[in-house]
Amino acid sequence: MPTNADELHNFLRTRRSIRRFQPDPSTGSGQRPIADEVIARILETANHAPSAHNLQPWRFVVPPTSVGRTRLAQALTASLRADMTRAGASESEIEKRVAVSLRRIADAPVIILLCRDRSAVRAETPEEQIMSIQSTAAAGTVLLLAAHAEGLGASWVCWPLYAQEATRAALDLPETWDPQAMFFVGWAAGS
Ligand SMILES: Cc1cc2nc3c(=O)[nH]c(=O)nc-3n(C[C@H](O)[C@H](O)[C@H](O)COP(=O)(O)O)c2cc1C
Numbered sequence: 001m002p003t004n005a006d007e008l009h010n011f012l013r014t015r016r017s018i019r020r021f022q023p024d025p026s027t028g029s030g031q032r033p034i035a036d037e038v039i040a041r042i043l044e045t046a047n048h049a050p051s052a053h054n055l056q057p058w059r060f061v062v063p064p065t066s067v068g069r070t071r072l073a074q075a076l077t078a079s080l081r082a083d084m085t086r087a088g089a090s091e092s093e094i095e096k097r098v099a100v101s102l103r104r105i106a107d108a109p110v111i112i113l114l115c116r117d118r119s120a121v122r123a124e125t126p127e128e129q130i131m132s133i134q135s136t137a138a139a140g141t142v143l144l145l146a147a148h149a150e151g152l153g154a155s156w157v158c159w160p161l162y163a164q165e166a167t168r169a170a171l172d173l174p175e176t177w178d179p180q181a182m183f184f185v186g187w188a189a190g191s
Helices: 005-013 034-045 067-086 091-107 126-148 159-170
Strands: 058-061 108-117 153-157 179-188 188-190
Touching: 005 126, 034 058, 034 108, 034 126, 058 126, 058 159, 058 179, 067 091, 067 108, 108 126, 126 153, 159 179
Parallel strands: none
Antiparallel strands: 058 108, 108 179, 153 179
């Protein structure tokens, strides 16, 4: 861990988006597990991000690996299918993209959804709305760095932004929570 400014800068500069994760070493398949307390520590650190008026409008959701994750995957791929169909993509192109998305979701050891709570805003002006989204993004950045601090890899994934309503419904989220992004977190197997 960094003990001086040079090391800290080096730590900050060596974070990379990680999109492939190690399998469970005991079976050679599945995913190498991450202790719950490590994820809790990452989220606690992300909660220290700066925010406009210190309103901390971000909300993190870790879908349970079975039902919640399946419902999330279905919601995201249904939106992807609809968007690609509207854009005139061929059936084979759509199925290829859907398969890649499903595989990335299934292979992610932990998924953390990042939402912006619309009720945590000072005023309905465009500027306040933008600052609230900027604050949420700041928490996402700190989350990536906190994962890096644990020696974990992570990547920011924008898909829920394209499927806000479906994601909210899939995970039974409050109506004021707007999904902004999700993070795949795990032990890096490469980028
Ligand atoms: C707002 C935002 C959205 C992103 N969306 C995706 C995404 O959907 N899929 C993905 O693989 N990476 C996504 N990324 C990661 C970027 O591709 C990545 O940060 C960039 O290429 C720089 O690489 P680095 O993170 O390794 O420095 C996103 C990053 C940000 C900040």
